[in-house]
Amino acid sequence: MQIRNIAIIAHVDHGKTTLTDALLRQTGMLTEEGQSMDSNTLEKERGITIYAKNTSLFYKDTKINIVDTPGHADFGSEVERVLRSIDSVLLVVDAQEGPMPQTKFVLKKSLELGLKPIVVLNKIDKPAARPQEVHDMVLELFMDLGANDEQLDFTTVYAIGREGIAKRKLEDDSKDLSPLLDTILEKVPPVTADISVPFRMQPFNLGYDNYLGRLAVGRIYEGTVKTGQKVVIKKANGETRSGTITKLQNFKGFDKEDVVEAVAGDIVMIAGIPDIYIGETICASVDQEPLPAITVDEPTLTMDILVNNSPFAGKEGKFVTSRQIRERLEKELEINVGLKIDFDSPDRFRASGRGEMHLAVLLETMRREGYELQVSQPQVILKEIDGVKSEPFEELTIDLPDEFTGAVIEKISKRKGTMTNMRPEHGHTRLVFEIPTRGLLGYRGEFVMDTKGEGIMASRVIGFKPYVGVIEKRDVGSMISMITGKVLAYALDNLQTRGTLYIQPNVDVYEGQVIGNTSKGEDMAVNPTKGKQLTNMRASGSDDAIKLTPPLDLTLERGLELMSDDEYLEITPQNIRLRKQLLTENDRAKAKRTK
Numbered sequence: 001m002q003i004r005n006i007a008i009i010a011h012v013d014h015g016k017t018t019l020t021d022a023l024l025r026q027t028g029m030l031t032e033e034g035q036s037m038d039s040n041t042l043e044k045e046r047g048i049t050i051y052a053k054n055t056s057l058f059y060k061d062t063k064i065n066i067v068d069t070p071g072h073a074d075f076g077s078e079v080e081r082v083l084r085s086i087d088s089v090l091l092v093v094d095a096q097e098g099p100m101p102q103t104k105f106v107l108k109k110s111l112e113l114g115l116k117p118i119v120v121l122n123k124i125d126k127p128a129a130r131p132q133e134v135h136d137m138v139l140e141l142f143m144d145l146g147a148n149d150e151q152l153d154f155t156t157v158y159a160i161g162r163e164g165i166a167k168r169k170l171e172d173d174s175k176d177l178s179p180l181l182d183t184i185l186e187k188v189p190p191v192t193a194d195i196s197v198p199f200r201m202q203p204f205n206l207g208y209d210n211y212l213g214r215l216a217v218g219r220i221y222e223g224t225v226k227t228g229q230k231v232v233i234k235k236a237n238g239e240t241r242s243g244t245i246t247k248l249q250n251f252k253g254f255d256k257e258d259v260v261e262a263v264a265g266d267i268v269m270i271a272g273i274p275d276i277y278i279g280e281t282i283c284a285s286v287d288q289e290p291l292p293a294i295t296v297d298e299p300t301l302t303m304d305i306l307v308n309n310s311p312f313a314g315k316e317g318k319f320v321t322s323r324q325i326r327e328r329l330e331k332e333l334e335i336n337v338g339l340k341i342d343f344d345s346p347d348r349f350r351a352s353g354r355g356e357m358h359l360a361v362l363l364e365t366m367r368r369e370g371y372e373l374q375v376s377q378p379q380v381i382l383k384e385i386d387g388v389k390s391e392p393f394e395e396l397t398i399d400l401p402d403e404f405t406g407a408v409i410e411k412i413s414k415r416k417g418t419m420t421n422m423r424p425e426h427g428h429t430r431l432v433f434e435i436p437t438r439g440l441l442g443y444r445g446e447f448v449m450d451t452k453g454e455g456i457m458a459s460r461v462i463g464f465k466p467y468v469g470v471i472e473k474r475d476v477g478s479m480i481s482m483i484t485g486k487v488l489a490y491a492l493d494n495l496q497t498r499g500t501l502y503i504q505p506n507v508d509v510y511e512g513q514v515i516g517n518t519s520k521g522e523d524m525a526v527n528p529t530k531g532k533q534l535t536n537m538r539a540s541g542s543d544d545a546i547k548l549t550p551p552l553d554l555t556l557e558r559g560l561e562l563m564s565d566d567e568y569l570e571i572t573p574q575n576i577r578l579r580k581q582l583l584t585e586n587d588r589a590k591a592k593r594t595k
Helices: 014-024 041-046 075-087 101-112 130-144 178-187 321-333 357-370 402-414 446-452 489-493 558-560 586-592
Strands: 002-010 053-059 062-068 088-096 118-122 155-160 164-166 200-209 213-222 224-226 232-235 239-245 247-252 253-259 259-264 269-271 279-281 302-309 340-342 350-351 375-376 384-385 386-400 418-425 426-435 456-466 476-480 499-501 513-518 524-526 568-569 576-579
Touching: 002 014, 002 101, 002 178, 014 062, 014 088, 014 178, 053 247, 053 456, 062 118, 062 178, 075 101, 075 200, 075 513, 088 130, 088 489, 101 130, 101 524, 118 178, 130 253, 130 476, 155 178, 155 558, 164 178, 164 375, 200 269, 213 302, 232 386, 247 259, 253 340, 269 499, 269 586, 321 350, 321 357, 350 357, 357 375, 357 558, 357 568, 386 402, 402 418, 402 426, 558 568, 558 576
Parallel strands: 002 062, 002 088, 088 118, 118 155, 476 524
Antiparallel strands: 053 062, 155 164, 200 213, 200 279, 213 269, 224 259, 232 239, 232 279, 247 253, 247 269, 302 350, 302 375, 340 350, 375 568, 384 386, 386 426, 386 456, 418 426, 476 513, 499 513, 513 576, 568 576
């Protein structure tokens, strides 16, 4: 049986997972309703792919291994390591939106590796779809990214992933995805790997099983492997250790099948090496060369993760100690290759990641597992390059209705963003900026408000450039509780005129907790537990019904955006709270004087 190995890449929400699910359903690999490649709870909630996953399907006596990759730039590390194990990519592009930043990011990586993509123009049933224009935009993008002549001669397939239809030409009549599957068989070279030489493979992903321990997922580059075989594990620096393969599994749809033997070219899962890491080489003998190490782009953001020491600490979490948080972070490092954590300090761990979303997903996962912790404001990582202080920059692409362009350009200019392109079309405008990552932090919430939820923004890191100086972003102050107690509606009724509240009546607050922001831009200590003065005298108007504006819901991402540098975000399984690092007003005043 022939084997083809492909990855599916696309920008967020261009229909990649829907298309993969449709391919699996039509080839009989998906039988249950509701099954999907996005199986993680967070992926289902957010509607995005976070972790790279692999599956396989059988079509015309050929096994097609498919790797589904994340579409968000923060999870680029998931994509980079996957591309090494496949022979071609399906580039899925929305037939209305055209190529977006993440398309660019992943496509560049695949072109550098010499892969020849198949372009799938998806969602051609959209009322505003413009497949011909988008095809030309993709061709332009290939040229910009330095594609060679062979790569520029790409094959295009038109699809409606939601309905499970694909066509070679727009005017073709089609009822299923067989034109796409036939194109894969025609254009993706069958695996031609040598099985006469000794075994060699490299894991690009890790799994875990309660009985088998850590599992390595990877492509066999050369030779054959059997269960019970003794192997040598090599690091890029030349270190070696030995192990035994206790179990071999290959993929069939979402199921894993136990096999006794696997051959070069296939993607398999192996058990028996408890300390295996992504990018190491598993081979048959000590004298074999290790495969090139998998390199991942450097992190751009950092934050401190600390034990929760607020007055409400330990009330909700199962895991609250420094040791428990440390063990969880060490476990995360085993599979999250884009993450770096510094364990040098005894009371805080410095986590560095690829972006706000990357760090937020880690914190949200830990919160749901019962961990209680607090984090500092995310900061960009600064570097010294050729004696010049440098910071990460991002390419920001925004699609929005024409009426909002003025407000958005003004806000981004204040944050030191420079416009590099502006393209108006049919009542909408596409703006492209180069902006420091620092300037983009905390802007997403404002952007949604400024565009009334109609704008789309996406960004990708483009490298380090000289530091641009101070960026004034925060024009609101914090409203801080000066007392511990239960919040009363009467007090909130008076406070809501001063700014935006983050809390509702009848919740407990503590001294130093940030309960809202002030529109004047200065921090203000308030008493949210203050009740109405009781008297037996009646006065006209004093007993009017209290009308409270709904508070701003403090989610984890919003909290990371809103917090200032002297605050912590307290994260527990049930609550997200903002607090000052120094809880009492006296301590904060003292700290100000010593600055």
